[in-house]
Amino acid sequence: MEDMIFYDRLQFAFTITFHYIFPQLTMGLSLIIVFLKGLYLRKKVEKYNDAAKFLMKIFAINFTMGVITGIPMEFQFGTNWAKFSELTGGIIGQTLAMEGMFSFFLESSFLALFIFGEKLMGQKLHFLTGFLVFLGSWASGWFILATNAWMQHPVGYEVLENGKYVLENFSALFTNPWLLPAFLHNQLASVVTSSFVVASIGAFYILRQKNIEYGKLFLKTGVIFGLISSLLVAFPTGDWNAKNVAKYQPASFAAMEGIFETEEAGAEIVLIGQPNMVEKKLDNKIAVPNILSFLTYQEWDKQIVGMDHFEEDELPDNIPALYYSYHIMVGLGTIFIGVMSLAGFFLWRKKLYNIKPLLWTIMFLVPFPYIANITGWYVAELGRQPYLVYGLLKTADGVSPTVSSGNTLFTLLGFVALYMLLGLLFLVLVGKAIHQGPKHQTH
Amino acid sequence: MEIFWFLIIAVVLAMFFVLDGYDFGTGIIHLFFAKSEKDKEVIAKAAGLFWDSNEVWLVAAGGMLFMAFPTFYASVFSGFYLSLILVLWLIIFRAIGLEFRSQFNYQMWKDIWDKSFGVSSLLLALFFGIALGNVVRGVNLGGVEQGISTYEAHFFFLPLWNSSFSPLTNHPGVIDWFTIIIGLISVVTLAIHGANWVIMKTNSSINEKLKKVIFKLNCVLLALTIVSVICWQIVNPDALNNFAEKWYLLLFPLLYIVGLTGLFFIHKFKKDRYGFVCSTLLIVGGISSSLASLFPVLLPSVNDINEPLSIYNTAASDYGLSVALGWGIIGFILLFVYMIVQKRIMGGKIDHMDYGH
Numbered sequence: 030m031e032d033m034i035f036y037d038r039l040q041f042a043f044t045i046t047f048h049y050i051f052p053q054l055t056m057g058l059s060l061i062i063v064f065l066k067g068l069y070l071r072k073k074v075e076k077y078n079d080a081a082k083f084l085m086k087i088f089a090i091n092f093t094m095g096v097i098t099g100i101p102m103e104f105q106f107g108t109n110w111a112k113f114s115e116l117t118g119g120i121i122g123q124t125l126a127m128e129g130m131f132s133f134f135l136e137s138s139f140l141a142l143f144i145f146g147e148k149l150m151g152q153k154l155h156f157l158t159g160f161l162v163f164l165g166s167w168a169s170g171w172f173i174l175a176t177n178a179w180m181q182h183p184v185g186y187e188v189l190e191n192g193k194y195v196l197e198n199f200s201a202l203f204t205n206p207w208l209l210p211a212f213l214h215n216q217l218a219s220v221v222t223s224s225f226v227v228a229s230i231g232a233f234y235i236l237r238q239k240n241i242e243y244g245k246l247f248l249k250t251g252v253i254f255g256l257i258s259s260l261l262v263a264f265p266t267g268d269w270n271a272k273n274v275a276k277y278q279p280a281s282f283a284a285m286e287g288i289f290e291t292e293e294a295g296a297e298i299v300l301i302g303q304p305n306m307v308e309k310k311l312d313n314k315i316a317v318p319n320i321l322s323f324l325t326y327q328e329w330d331k332q333i334v335g336m337d338h339f340e341e342d343e344l345p346d347n348i349p350a351l352y353y354s355y356h357i358m359v360g361l362g363t364i365f366i367g368v369m370s371l372a373g374f375f376l377w378r379k380k381l382y383n384i385k386p387l388l389w390t391i392m393f394l395v396p397f398p399y400i401a402n403i404t405g406w407y408v409a410e411l412g413r414q415p416y417l418v419y420g421l422l423k424t425a426d427g428v429s430p431t432v433s434s435g436n437t438l439f440t441l442l443g444f445v446a447l448y449m450l451l452g453l454l455f456l457v458l459v460g461k462a463i464h465q466g467p468k469h470q471t472h
Numbered sequence: 473m474e475i476f477w478f479l480i481i482a483v484v485l486a487m488f489f490v491l492d493g494y495d496f497g498t499g500i501i502h503l504f505f506a507k508s509e510k511d512k513e514v515i516a517k518a519a520g521l522f523w524d525s526n527e528v529w530l531v532a533a534g535g536m537l538f539m540a541f542p543t544f545y546a547s548v549f550s551g552f553y554l555s556l557i558l559v560l561w562l563i564i565f566r567a568i569g570l571e572f573r574s575q576f577n578y579q580m581w582k583d584i585w586d587k588s589f590g591v592s593s594l595l596l597a598l599f600f601g602i603a604l605g606n607v608v609r610g611v612n613l614g615g616v617e618q619g620i621s622t623y624e625a626h627f628f629f630l631p632l633w634n635s636s637f638s639p640l641t642n643h644p645g646v647i648d649w650f651t652i653i654i655g656l657i658s659v660v661t662l663a664i665h666g667a668n669w670v671i672m673k674t675n676s677s678i679n680e681k682l683k684k685v686i687f688k689l690n691c692v693l694l695a696l697t698i699v700s701v702i703c704w705q706i707v708n709p710d711a712l713n714n715f716a717e718k719w720y721l722l723l724f725p726l727l728y729i730v731g732l733t734g735l736f737f738i739h740k741f742k743k744d745r746y747g748f749v750c751s752t753l754l755i756v757g758g759i760s761s762s763l764a765s766l767f768p769v770l771l772p773s774v775n776d777i778n779e780p781l782s783i784y785n786t787a788a789s790d791y792g793l794s795v796a797l798g799w800g801i802i803g804f805i806l807l808f809v810y811m812i813v814q815k816r817i818m819g820g821k822i823d824h825m826d827y828g829h
Contacts, residue, residue, distance in 0.1 A: 096524050097567050101560050103534050107549025108556055111627070114549070118542020119788035123796060126535035130803035133532065137525040138810040142817055145521070149817050195789040429550035431615065431629035440557045447561060454572060461575065 034428045036437040037109045040444065042410075044101050046403055047448050051095035053402045056170055056216060057223030058088050059163035061254060066156045080246055081159070082147075083467035084227065089144060090458050092136075094451065101444070109437065113417050113427030119195045120186055121176045124202060128172035136165030170216055178207040180418050181409065182277050194421070210273055211409075214266035217258045218405060221365060222398040224255030228372075229395040230463055232388040240466040245382055248391075252381070256373040259365040267362070268324070274412065275325050278419060280339045281412030284348045285355035286321060287311050288335040295322040296333035299356075304349045309336070345414045354407035361401040368394060473793045474783040475768075477540040480800065481533060482763055488529035489600070489755050490665075494748075495519035495526060496600075497666020499566065499593020500659065502586065505685065511676045512586060513574070518673045519589075519666075520570040525814075527563070539796055543626055544770050544786035551611060551628040552603070555646045559599050566592040594659065601658025605651030606630070608762055609639050609707050610772030610780070616642070625778040626786070639707045642774060650707050653700050660693045661758065664735065665751035672744040683738050686747065690735045693754075697732070708772065711765050721764045728757025 062084050069077035103125065106114045114122075139161040147155045179186075185201025186194045196202075228251025234244025275282040283289075287299045289309045298320035302311035322331040336344055345351050368390060375381040382388075413419055417427040498519040506512045538545045549556060569589030573582050611628045614621035623629075633645035667682045667689075704711050715721050731753030738747050766772065771781040779785065787793065 093524065093567065093571050096527065097564050100527070100531060100563060103531060103538075104549065104556060104560055106538065107534075107545050108553050109550070111546035111550035113546075114538065115543050115546035115626075118538050118545060119792045122535070122539030122542055122545075122788065123792065126532070126539040126796065127799060127803075129528070129532035129535035130800065131806070133528045134525075134803075134807050134810060137528045138814050141521065141525060142814060146817050196792040196795065199792075199795040429546075429553070429627075431623055431627050432550050432553045436553055440554075443557070443561060447564060451564070451568065454568065458572070458575060 033434050034425050036434050036441055037428050037432075038424070040109065040437055040441040041105055043441065044098065044105065044444055044448075045406075047452070048095065048098040048102055049403060049406060050399060051091045051098065052166070052169070053219040053222045053399065054226060055088055055091045055095060056166045057220035057254075057258075058084060058091070058226070059159075059166050060220060061223055061227055061250060062088060063156075063159050063163045064254075065250065066159050070152060070156055076242060076246060079467045080243055080250075083243070083462075085143060085159075086462050087226075087459060089140065090455065090462065092140060094455055096137075097451070098448070109429055109432065110417075110427050111429035111431075113422065116192060116422065116427075117194050117418060119193065120202070121179055123196065123199070124172045124176040124179070128169055128176075132165045132168035132172065134165075136162055136169065139165065167216060170219070171212055174212040174215060175202055175205070175208055177409065178202075178205045178211055181211075181413055182207040182273075183418050183421055188421075194418070207273055207277065210266055210269040214262060214270050215405075217262040217266055218398075218402050220254060220258035221262055222402055224251045224258055224369075225365075225391070225395050225398045227251035228255055229392045232392040233463070234466070235382055236385065236388050236392065243467050248381065248388075249376060251391075252369060252372045252376050255365070256369040259362065259369050263362050263366060267359075272325060275333070278412060279334055280336070280343050281345055281351070283334060283336045283338070284345045284351050285408055285412055286333075287352050287356075288321075288333060290337050291332065291335040293332055295319040295328075295330040296325075296335075297321060298324065301356075304352050306348060342415065345411055347411055347414065351408060351411040354404040354411060358401050358404045358408060361397050361404075365394075365398065365401070473790055473797070474540075474787045476797065477536070477787070477793055478768075478783045481536050481540065482760065484529060484533045484536060486756050486759050488526070488533055489759060490752050491529055492523070492526040493662050493755055494665050494669035495523050496593045496597045497662035497664065498669055499590050499666065500597060500663040501666045501670055501682065501685075503590025503594060505678055505682065506586075506676075508677065509582075511678055512582070514674045514676045515670055516570060516573055516586065516589065518670055520574075521818075523567065523570055527567075536800075540788055540793060541770070541783065541786040542788055544781050547613075547626050547628065547781060547786070548771065551630055552606070552646065553629065554632055555599065555603070555630075559596065562592040562596045562599070565589075566596065597659045597662040598655040600662075601655035602647060602651040604658065604759070604762055605654030606644075606646060607771060608654070608704065608711070608766065609644060609648075609650055610774045612643050612775055613771070613773040613781070614775070614778040616775040616777050619777065621778060626781060644774060650703050653696065653703055657693065657696050657700060657758070660689050660696065661751070661754050664689050664693070665748075665755060668744075668747040668751045672748050683747075686735060686738050690732065690738075694732060697728075714765050714767060721767075724757055724760040724764050726757070727753045728761060731757055 062081050065077050065081035065084065069075075069081060106125075139158045142150070143155065143158040143162055146158065150158075179202060182205060183194075184205050185196065185198035187197040188194055227247050231244045231247030231249070231251055234240040235248060271282075274285070286296075287302060287304060288296055289304075289311070295318070297316040297318045299311060299314060299316045302314035302316070305312045319329045322333055323329050325331070325333060336348070368387075372381055372387060372391060375384055375387065415423055415425070417424045495518075498515060502512065502515045502519075506515050534545075565588050569585040569587075569592065573585035573589070575581075611630055613628050614625040615623045615628055631643075631645045633647040634641060634643055637645070637648045639648045639650040664686050667686050670676060671679045671682055715725070731750045734750035734753070735747065738750075741747055768784060769780045769782045770786065773780045
């Protein structure tokens with residue numbers, strides 16, 4: 030059985046990882062675009078409008094990629110996880126269908142208008158279409174997180190005799206205590222990504238001595254949005270999520286924090302160390318005593334259960350991957366706060382545009398928020414293992430009963446090849462758009 | 473409640489085939505008839521401006537099917553595994569073709585993506601028809617071997633083809649001579665539809681020629697339709713029972729016949745819109761007739777051991793379906809508002825519209 034689901038899991042992990050490169054940018058970027066377009070409406074300075082329209086070009090490329098790589102995600106529920114779809118479709122089908130109904134139609138209709146319609150409809154309506162694109166993309170995040178929240182912490186369901194889960198309380202899907210913290214954390218993290226992208230385009234223009242006016246605008250906007258979002262991503266939303274994991278999935282919490290043994294007198298926080306799964310301990314550990322208990326419960330000596338407390342088949346099946354994902358996410362988040370604070374300080378002292386080492390750093394940091402976002406999702410998904418629906422349905426029981434792993438390997442290889450091509454084309458197109466830069470257009 | 477959701481999904485699916493159908497058809501027209509660079513560009517634009525908002529209908533239909541008939545969704549998506557993934561890849565290729573052709577001004581670059589757009593449109597049209605053929609023909613539910621099911625009764629797995637390419641065996645494949653005929657009907661229908669779209673939305677130089685093409689294709693379609701109805705009788709002798717019992721269902725084949733007849737007068741139409749209306753009738757009539765002939769069955773079984781999948785044995789709970797009806801109505805009202813707004817701002821010929829890139 031284990032072997033049979035390996036390629037299904039790998040295919041889903043690969044396709045969702047690749048897919049999530051794009052929405053995490055579009056969700057955050059739409060906010061920044063709306064901000065710049067609004068600034069233009071207030072101040073009537075052409076520069077802001079050009080900047081908004083330039084970012085919309087980047088947005089459009091990412092949006093297309095998001096659509097192209099998103100359709101396979103919806104299909105895979107049925108193709109590879111048919112048993113899961115059959116048993117839980119009555120519940121997660123609701124949130125997924127709502128995503129199509131309330132966000133995709135909104136987003137795709139008004140994106141076309143935003144891109145082609147500026148001359149046809151006037152500035153205020155143009156701002157409105159931009160705002161609706163933003164609304165659509167965040168609604169999409171909301172419904173996906175609602176779906177995922179149900180899988181992490183199932184609520185409002187009833188189990189029938191034939192093993193199917195049916196909806197018992199619709200509103201419970203949206204008042205799920207898992208949902209709001211996860212949604213806010215995820216959305217803010219996507220603002221971090223887009224802030225870094227905008228700031229690094231700005232830094233690039235300044236360093237290259239090209240489009241310098243726009244470069245300064247992008248850098249300033251990116252740093253302000255980046256500073257606020259990277260702080261909020263850690264506190265309160267990150268903290269809030271960690272407390273939820275400790276409360277609802279204590280086994281995952283122990284694994285992601287790397288606590289092998291229960292410590293009666295308060296748990297230490299692990300900064301560095303490699304999980305040694307044979308001896309069940311961390312190698313080369315650096316840890317600070319009692320901090321984890323304090324962060325989680327605000328009590329220095331409160332006990333936190335370790336992995337020794339749980340049966341083997343209740344623990345996540347890939348503890349090192351979960352542990353590393355979590356520590357990479359937290360570590361990178363801390364670096365982002367540091368860099369953005371420094372940049373924010375120099376922006377305030379009006380020196381930022383001249384400090385080259387900092388500009389170079391910002392420019393080259395751009396892949397890392399992507400890594401932090403994706404490892405963040407790995408924490409959620411690996412932490413949920415060995416379940417598909419936490420506590421109810423094991424991953425191994427959700428796979429399609431009729432699809433052989435040979436077929437899945439074939440399609441996985443196809444996706445890898447196709448996505449390589451897509452990724453290459455994407456980089457070429459974005460590179461070209463950045464190279465051309467925002468052009469001043471006469472009206 | 474099941475019937476209601478069946479109707480909603482049928483309408484959404486028909487919307488998808490009417491809307492995305494024209495840009496598949498545009499791709500086929502592009503592949504065979506667009507010769508000058510200017511026409512190529514305009515025709516690609518006639519699809520390129522709209523494909524992503526059209527494809528959203530597919531995603532919506534998929535989502536609703538998942539919500540309302542989860543067992544059907546699970547069974548069909550895993551049963552047609554390989555064909556569906558191939559469809560996904562083609563959708564991706566088509567989209568890249570449309571989006572990337574105008575990014576660089578090299579002839580070779582454009583040619584590559586034009587072919588990618590055209591060929592994958594053609595194959596997708598073929599696959600959609602084949603899919604419809606499979607649904608009408610039925611599958612070996614439960615994977616029955618010598619009278620014994622090898623899976624749960626509502627699951628199945630279809631190979632792409634079996635060695636006989638015949639729909640009449642106990643283990644039919646996705647591709648056989650019957651589904652290929654339906655596939656060809658789909659290709660011809662969507663090509664006509666796409667040609668009508670190009671005529672309606674552009675001032676390209678081949679519009680007059682396309683009308684002749686439509687006329688010829690329509691003759692082919694008439695022949696194929698007659699052949700397919702005969703074959704349908706052979707493959708599934710009960711196919712017309714529903715129509716005999718419920719005479720009002722005959723409205724659907726009638727739509728198809730009206731569209732088919734109308735298109736013979738393509739040269740006489742005063743407005744470009746009329747041709748598009750006729751080919752829309754073809755698509756709506758074709759899909760609705762097929763679904764009506766099966767109703768309430770969604771997927772017939774070719775063995776006698778396992779029951780066919782119907783709207784009753786695959787649906788979600790009544791509570792779920794009624795809640796969804798509540799938000800569904802709100803959603804559809806919003807959707808029509810968007811469509812009206814979009815139509816008012818972006819109507820008319822698209823030749824001079826600026827694509828922003």
